[in-house]
Amino acid sequence: MTTEHLLKAENLSLGYKERTVIEGLELTVTPGKVTAIVGANACGKSTLLRSMSRLLSPRKGQVLLDGKEVHKTAAKELARTLGLLPQSPIAPEGITVTDLVGRGRHPHQGVFSRWSAQDDAAVASALEATHTVELADRAVDELSGGQRQRVWIAMALAQETDLLLLDEPTTFLDVQHQVEVLDLLTDLNRSRGTTVVMVLHDLNLAARYCDQLIAIADGKVHAAGDPADVLTEDMVRAVFGLDSKVITDPTSGGPLMLPIGRHHMVASAAGELPEHRS
């Protein structure tokens, strides 16, 4: 199993130019678990993720990995413990799957060191874990969206980090591929003990696949904890400004959020509409 790494944010403030996105945020990622971050558009989910992986310096406060400030850790050293898959990574034209996955070995290599047997093993193991072995010699450009996303995850795996941060790993994917990717990440968490932190769009998928759900609103953590405790009708109203009904998911037993709009409501649901909507 992996050593457990503790990632936390203390009094964190982030922003671009005049705009402050995150202010005074406190957050602790449970080691060895899957954490999902949700929130409305432009609430700073991705910004938070970028800052946790050292891509964005905080205005105030700090991000700590095992008590050490992330932004003062050497880039390569951090990259051996913590990996990030950005939202839309760029694949060099014509590169093969194996070569792209091999790029994940960068933090483990010196300036002039040669490619080692250990590097090959890591790449092979990453391909197996993501079920992309049969794609190994294909060019990344030719792959479907779902396949490509698995290859990118393989690259992050070849990095062999104990913490893996992913920014919306399911965007632009069809629903079956979304489930496939999330299943894959869960497998990794279960088998390797990798701590997974991901920003997700879909509340219900987030609630189903994570152990810890974090909802961001107004630059702060609005609620964090077990999905069943966090995903409530009140939370959805406060964070997304949406009326909803939360029921028990018949397939997983977890919470399932059903949005309430202005149309297509059966009488019983409409009856529960709060004053201002009717």
Add this chain to the structure above:
Amino acid sequence: MSTTALRTPDATTLATVTLGRRRRNRRRLVVLSVLSVLIVVMVAVSLMVGRTFYPPMDVLRVIMGQEVQGASFTVGRLRLPRTVMAVLAGACFGLGGVTFQTMLRNPLASPDIIGISTGASTAAAFAIITLGLSGTGVSAFAIGAGLGVAMLVYLLAYKDGVSGIRLILIGIGIAAMMQSATSYVLSTAGQWDLQEALRWLTGSLNGMRWPSVVLVAVIMILFVPLLSVVAKDLNMLQLGDDTASALGVRVDRTRLLVVIAAVGLIAFATSATGPIAFLAFLAGPIAVRLVGPGSSMLLPAALVGALLVLIADFCGQYALGTRFPVGVVTGVLGAPYLIYLIIRTNRTGGAL
């Protein structure tokens, strides 16, 4: 320090990975060897063939420092520095160009197009025509301006970090301004100066002497090692800034080092030969086609650059009736390829 328990992969998977990598490595090696052989052949041809033909033994004896009737002057004083410069300048332009193309993830973002060569040209035209300088003076101006323009473009493109796209566009704007400044300087020139300046502006190896060759060689000894130290990081930049930095690359520092090295090579080579048209632009993409994507393109591009200059200069001198400077040949050959490449790049939306 990573402790993630690696599940040992299947032997067959491992074999697939290892073999695939070996196969690509072999292709790279073969291409590099063929390119090197071709360069040696072209060097030999350029030294032997000309208005008078000298057999290989004469050429070798001249290189060894022996006195040979006639050959000592023609080969030793004229052809040798010219040929050596062709190799060095070709390598410089190839390296500088492919560095920019890799860094900015766009084959069109070569120094020819984003203003660096244009800046050097403007300064050289100014030095030749307005100040009446020649030789070292022109070189000094070209180097200063090349570095200056690169710095200016870099600074102007800076806004929450440097974005590649912004840098390319600002480079184009600066290049347009420089181009018109060059035109103005040319318009004030007399007939003779004009021809001279035009020749320089297209890039030419005419009248190459040892001091310029030595200068470029020294610059290469300085900057090529720097470039090879950051070569791996440079390659990672192809994945985008975020991914690269998540993999432990210090993006801003890498970019700065790489720009310094590439601009240094380009500026000094330009000062010696003039901006050989499209060379910096052509070498990288040709190298990628030959070697296949994935590995570092620095060495292949340097070899391709050297070979291109050797061939183009030879054609320009002897193959076309009138003597054309090397830049006209690369320009006319390069232009269609450039256009083909834009079409291809835009269609696939891809990078290099």
Add this chain to the structure above:
Amino acid sequence: MAWFLVCLGILALLVVASIAIGTRTVPVSSILSALGGSDETLDEAVIQVRIPRTVLAIIAGAALAVSGAVFQGVTRNPLADPGILGINMGASLAVVIGLAYFGMSNPNSQIWVAISGAALSAIFVYAVGSLGRGGPTPLKLALAGAATSAALISFVTAVILPRGDIAENVQSWQIGGVGGATFERIWQMLPFIGVGLAICFLSAKSLNSLALGDDVAAGLGEKVAVARGMASLGAVMLAGAATAICGPIGFVGLVVPHLCRLLVGPDHRWLLPFTALTGASLLLAADVVGRIIARPAEIEVGIVTAFIGAPFFIYIVRRQKVRAL
């Protein structure tokens, strides 16, 4: 409306300045008698040269600016400009080839050749720039234009290098200027400019629809391809005719529409006339400046506009969000 009068006033002032100011200072009395048609004294003769020059600057400025505004509208691209898109170089190469290989010295055929060259390179750059994902983004279009220009320049060089005899003649083709203007040449290009302007102004409404995106424009009942083709034809005629007479003048088509959009907003029915007026003023002003700053020599107007325009171009690039590029 008030702005319209202000612009008109500025233009009038500039016309006076353009006639009165130059490398040679002339007294008011000579100006008046010269305007009366006299060219007996040297001063009066100087003025007689400045009058067509002023007229040409007005016409060319208006043509280039409107052409830029229309290109920006058609491509929905803030960086579109006849110069940036490589259209000027297309005209240059066509004329250079005509001069070098076909001994073409008749100015009237030059116009045709220049317009065809401009049109060919416009079509080419646009086609290349709009290939692939996202259509003609500013980056793709600008790169296609810059690369095409670079390619064309190297062809121009290859044509003129072995021909010392025409190098001088061609050199004037590399920088735009209005110095050599005569009424005879102005008359030759006037029909093209007139037709081009008419097409552009008639396209104003379609341009407003196109600004919303092709799909929306089609939804509004616009024949997108036809509208775009017509507007582009007008813009190419304007740019080509202006280039045929003046040589390549860059950045007027870039700067002026942006300035005018700040004043009157994005409605092309207002924008285009304004752009024409302001473009005329800008080119006139640039020409006057070029005559003053390097006395006793003159700096061609194309160089002045490049030095005004390039910083402006950079400003626009910096203002844009990276994603929008």
